[in-house]
Amino acid sequence: MSSKASNATLSPRDLEPTGxxxxxxxxxxxxxxxxxxxxxxxxxxxxxxxxxxxxxxxVDFQVKTILVDDRNIAIQLWxxxxxxxxxxxxxxxx
Numbered sequence: 667m668s669s670k671a672s673n674a675t676l677s678p679r680d681l682e683p684t685g686x687x688x689x690x691x692x693x694x695x696x697x698x699x700x701x702x703x704x705x706x707x708x709x710x711x712x713x714x715x716x717x718x719x720x721x722x723x724x725v726d727f728q729v730k731t732i733l734v735d736d737r738n739i740a741i742q743l744w745x746x747x748x749x750x751x752x753x754x755x756x757x758x759x760x
Contacts, residue, residue, distance in 0.1 A: 683733045687740035699748030707743045722747045 695703040704722055709715045711728040727744045
């Protein structure tokens, strides 16, 4: 257990990652259009919920780096344009 974790008075700054990530994970959000994929990703990465966004065109991604067990972990959150785009990528139509 880290010395930071054993301290009962952790501040939010103690949980902020510093330096490059030790590992990167990629998460793809795919689903119907206009269900809130982009809003959810903004909530995770920026800490705000935006409800009046324009539709995603193609694919976009944002990165959130977090500190887990004294390691910097980067999470790439990939935002797709909606299920109709996914259907084009797959060999079987939806």
